[in-house]
Amino acid sequence: MKPIRDHADYEKALARIEELISAPEGSPEVDELEVLAILVEKFEEGHYPIPEAPVSEVLKLFMEENILTPKDMAKYLGSASAVSKVLNGSKDLTVNQIRILSNELGIPLAALVGGTAEESSVNWQAFPLVEMARRGLFGEKYLRATYKTLASNARELVAGLIGDARLDFASTRLRQGIRPGPASDPYAIKAWLVEVAKRAQDNLPAQPYKGISRSELSSLAHLSKKQNGMLLAIGYLADRGIPVVIVPQYKKSKIDGGVVVIDGGRPAIGLSLRYDRKDYFWFTLLHEVAHIVCDHVKDYLADDLLDPEDLEKVEREANELVEAMTVPAEIFNAIIPDPEAATLESVIRLAQECDVDVSIVAGRVQYKANEYRKFSRLVGRGRVRAFFEAEQSPAE
Structure with a gap:
């Protein structure tokens, strides 16, 4: 001694x-x-x-x-x-x-x-406690509890849930949509992140997480052409140790998807399916995976959000990577030099050339032309939520 x-x-x-x-x-x-x-x-x-x-x-x-x-x-x-x-x-x-x-x-x-x-300074009672309880996050005991009951136990319930989910708010990436709108309630967003972490923790893939590469992101995008491509994509990521869970957005929040870090460094992806369109599903999923590929997850502080400059930088990097892995700009411009004049034939040809689902190309054309009625039948509207509801329904 x-x-x-x-x-x-x-x-x-x-x-x-x-x-x-x-x-x-x-x-x-x-x-x-x-x-x-x-x-x-x-x-x-x-x-x-x-x-x-x-x-x-x-x-x-x-x-x-x-x-x-x-x-x-x-x-x-x-x-x-x-x-x-x-x-x-x-x-x-x-x-x-x-x-x-x-x-x-x-x-x-x-x-x-x-x-x-x-x-x-955390206002535990500001979390959407009733909505969280109705989703079963606090267990059967609180499933039908009143706000008054939940509020009196708010700190214990929410803090315990964060601990059980092993959520690391300091390593979180989230996407809050591509169109401007009213600011989201930060407590509603954190409630969504907590639920993503819990659902992911409850459904961990058997495989450990060992990272994901650009080439694997490209392979993921090519699955969009398959009949069950959305399901195959979730399985593809699970095989690489990355759980993907569907968690509807909370009231007063505006969020499409995000990445949380759980289980000692494992990234988990949450999708809200806020827009029931295949092109949004694929862009959001690929966008979140791109953040993991670019190693943005480790840098992000969800408690404060990034400085505007940093946020713009990481979003731009992720978007550029998704574009490169799905519909590279040089190929897009060669086949559709003027998005406003794009034809059905050119959209289908571009999808075949890039080996991705036509909905991805149609959505890209809408965005570049700033015309969201154009090719609206090709973006897979109404074909996402029903698909996952069918998958999650018990067998007859």
């Missing part, structure tokens, strides 16, 4: 405490455990600022002691801009950032809470 003089000694002491934690009462190991606990506590008191210290100073000191740069910290805080704002004191840590810094870097929670933790 010796004093804890540096971070290496501190780590060794923590590891030894884990070994001794189950020691039988009255054994010499219990005495050693008590002494180590005192030494660890003293080390933390001397090397980490007390809670009243600004969190920015806590992190600066920790970075100095562990020779970490702002670039290193971006891995834990989500982006370079987030690191800059936290270090200059213009932004508090979110609950998930606190959790990540504590779990992955071993910084005591008390040192990170400092001023006002974001959790204290």
